[in-house]
Amino acid sequence: MIQIRDLTKIYRGAAGEVVALDSVSLRVRKGEIYGIIGFSGAGKSTLIRCVNMLERPTEGSIIVNGQEMTTLYESQLRTMRQKIGMIFQHFNLLSSRTVFENVAFPLEISGVAKAEINKKVTNLLELVGLADKAQSYPSQLSGGQKQRVGIARALANDPIVLLCDEATSALDPATTSSILELLKDINRKLDLTILMITHEMKVISEICDSVAVIEGGKIIEEGLVIDVFTQPKHSTTRRFVQTIINTDVPDKIRERLLEKGQGQIIRLSFIGDNTAEPVVSSLVKHFDVDVNILYGNIDQIQDTPFGMLIIECIGAKANCDKAVAYLRKQGLRIEVLRSAE
Amino acid sequence: MRCYEVPNDVFTHLATLSPELIKATWETLYMTVVSVLFASLLGIPLGVILVVTDKGHIKESLKLNQILGSIVNVLRSFPFLILMLALGPFTRLVVGTTIGTTATIVPLTIAAAPFVARLVETSLKEVNWGVVEASLAMGASTWQIIRKVLLPEAMPSIILGTTITTITIIGYSTMAGVIGGGGLGDLAVRYGHMRFDYVVMVTTVIILVVIVQVIQSLGNLFAAKFNKN
């Protein structure tokens, strides 16, 4: 649905050149929610603003729904933009217009008839749960409500793609979740492709299907969210993953690793249905070892459970080794943090 | 040497002069209202062009921006009295005469238009850029952004600007007597200054103060009505 190839953006200013994007390529499939995450200054806003040409790329190609964006004339670009919805961190609603009139705005722009506008706006406000606020002004709304208006407005012209520029960064955690839920809902109901940028891993984990990690204007890692979460390759990615899932060994246990002890300390990581618990109980049953659970952590990325368990396996060395070999066969990721004496 | 002419009965004096006072008040109001109207007609588009052609704005055109900016600056640096006299030939071209109340409207308009332009420019520049970008992202044209975004969003500020313009023009209009324009200023000069008739002088000042107060209050009222923040 969106295909970006070798996109480079260089800002030329008095202070010299800033390479904001350096040969970025990525592909967003129809109907998916694609997240781009990065720290401040990584180039996220520049990237998403290039998609609808709010920012002119220095080089490269952007294809939205089969249409090359970089070569469009002004009037063609305007028509195309009407089909690309966008929501913003600071909502950017017209303060002089009511909620109703704000949602009607893009329809006025594309020349929709009055009766049709009334019908559409009413439906959209229903969809985002703001039917009772139609006649309020933005200044009378909470942040979450404002973003709902922003979403309704972005959907008004039946877009083929929705761009979200830090759509939840100005909201508190509870409101963030409700907005994310709404976006997921819309994505499912309308089969709408969503491209979103964020600096919060929580946003990615809650609703994205795919994720790209951007740093210094380059995509450093990309893939399905579940893969990137469970096997982050780049250290920046690991930092992001750790903001929501603690894959680190807690300090208490780290101290214990340094102490001498008789058992083996093992970390099991698991994804999906093969949770570790039945495995642990069969260790005890079949290998004549005692198992001590030191630390456990289970999280959910969308519908997939994901977590780790740190166990101490106490028993004869041979038995412990056999137990580890067994664990490896169960499709779990195993790391021996401390071997037995 | 002339004596002070202080009438013992202020009210009888004012009553006999009331036709003059009413006429002068109307002249002032007429000059002001019509000039503000024409000045806005010229100044608002000028202010809009100054904004949208500025660097990084929706219709960047630095050449045009500089040319218009210079014209505005030159006009604004003329003292009104001099502008009024210097514009004589132009005034004759437009209204057919260089004297009288209607003739005063031409220099008043020319003096106020660049003033309006700068005020409108300031107002439009205060409009949240994010809103303009959102409109661009929705595929709005330049004209749609001006008409549906910039002007409505800046409306409270433009109304307050118009209030300032109106009050400034009332101030300018008191010099209209120089080209036979009449008005309250002229009355004050003819009676108060030349005939030492302080009753008339004070009365005209009071009328001017009341007009200014009313305009300012109306301006504040309308601005508040349009302000949805």
Ligand SMILES: Nc1ncnc2c1ncn2[C@@H]1O[C@H](COP(=O)(O)OP(=O)(O)OP(=O)(O)O)[C@@H](O)[C@H]1O
């Ligand atoms: N208009 C501009 N002119 C010059 N440099 C710019 C401009 N916009 C962005 N940059 C630079 O480009 C780089 C990427 O900026 P960008 O806004 O895309 O980052 P970001 O990932 O969105 O950061 P944040 O999370 O802080 O919003 C930064 O180094 C920034 O300073």
Ligand SMILES: [Mg+2]
């Ligand atoms: Mg940004």
